[in-house]
Amino acid sequence: MRAMLRAVGETSITAGLILMLFCAYLLWGTGAYTQQQQLLLQSELAADRAARERLSAVRPGEALAVLRIPALGRDYEYAIVEGVGTAHLKRGPGHYPDSALPGQVGNFVLSGHRTTYAAPFNEIDELEREDEIVVETREARYTYRVTSQDIVRPDEVDVLAPVPGKPGIRPVRAFITLTTCHPEYSAAERLIVYGVLKESEPREE
Numbered sequence: 553m554r555a556m557l558r559a560v561g562e563t564s565i566t567a568g569l570i571l572m573l574f575c576a577y578l579l580w581g582t583g584a585y586t587q588q589q590q591l592l593l594q595s596e597l598a599a600d601r602a603a604r605e606r607l608s609a610v611r612p613g614e615a616l617a618v619l620r621i622p623a624l625g626r627d628y629e630y631a632i633v634e635g636v637g638t639a640h641l642k643r644g645p646g647h648y649p650d651s652a653l654p655g656q657v658g659n660f661v662l663s664g665h666r667t668t669y670a671a672p673f674n675e676i677d678e679l680e681r682e683d684e685i686v687v688e689t690r691e692a693r694y695t696y697r698v699t700s701q702d703i704v705r706p707d708e709v710d711v712l713a714p715v716p717g718k719p720g721i722r723p724v725r726a727f728i729t730l731t732t733c734h735p736e737y738s739a740a741e742r743l744i745v746y747g748v749l750k751e752s753e754p755r756e757e
Contacts, residue, residue, distance in 0.1 A: 582642070586670035589643035593631035594618070597690070607653045607689055610634045616647050617654050619662070619672075620686040623679055630672045632687070636663045645672050648712060652726065654687045655694040655752050658714040659727045666732040666743075673732035676745050677701065685728055685747050692754045696728040696747035703734055704742050711744050725749065 593615040610616050612635035619630045636646040645664035652658030664673035679685075685696040704711060713719040716729050726749035734743035 582668045583670045586642060586644060586672075590631055590670070593633060593643060597631060607691065612637070612649065613640060613643075617687050617689040619645055620688070621676075621679070621683070622686070623683040624675050630664075630670075632662065641665055642669050644670070651712060651729075652714070652723075654689050655692060655726055655749065657726050658723045659712065659716055659729055660687070661712050661729045661731065663731045666734075667736055673730060673743075674736070676730050676732060677734075677743055679745055684750070685730070687728070688755075690755070692752055694726075694752050695750045696726075697750045698745060698747045700746050702744045702746070704744060706739065706742055708742070711742075711746075716744075716746055 596615040597618065607616065614634050616632045616634045619632050621628050630644045632645050632647055633640050633643045634647050634649060636648055640646040641663065645662045648661040648663065651661035654660055665671055666674050679698050679701070681698055681700065683698040685698065687694045687696070702711070710717050710719050711729055711731065713721070714723040714727075715721040716727055728747040728749070730745040730747075732743050733739045734741040
């Protein structure tokens with residue numbers, strides 16, 4: 553009996569250590585990967601900016617723009633990747649290809665991880681009305697202001713509509729929508745942050 557209890561205890565300790573290592577990888581190992589990919593994406597943006605590439609020419613997996621949210625810290629900066637597939641979101645926040653481009657009339661929709669892969673959208677629930685969301689492209693700097701938040705089911709895709717939450721309505725303004733999982737460590741629901749374009753500032757040649 554003692555031998556059996558000892559074996560069970562040792563197995564439990566081993567399993568616990570393995571679980572701790574796995575959790576550490578999810579929190580820090582995946583973050584290191586994303587940080588490396590972010591450096592590559594930002595280098596890509598710098599090169600394309602010099603070439604004055606148009607946003608419409610960006611392909612899935614390539615860098616689209618830079619995202620800054622001052623309310624989440626002075627150092628908050630992520631390169632946005634085109635696409636929202638699994639591989640895309642491991643690199644950083646992703647742009648839904650069928651949604652509007654930055655600054656365009658319609659809904660510019662971004663998705664991002666909340667817990668792993670650097671968790672770029674971990675704190676977007678802290679955003680308040682009038683907080684700024686800045687998107688800088690090769691062509692201009694767009695500043696959106698937060699208007700509201702919502703929590704929806706994963707199948708409530710109306711938030712992706714050209715006018716968020718109002719499918720079938722033709723947009724006349726430029727919107728931004730940030731989406732991520734809710735609550736943390738779960739995909740049971742989606743946390744949504746909405747905003748509207750406040751101002752546009754063309755980049756100097």
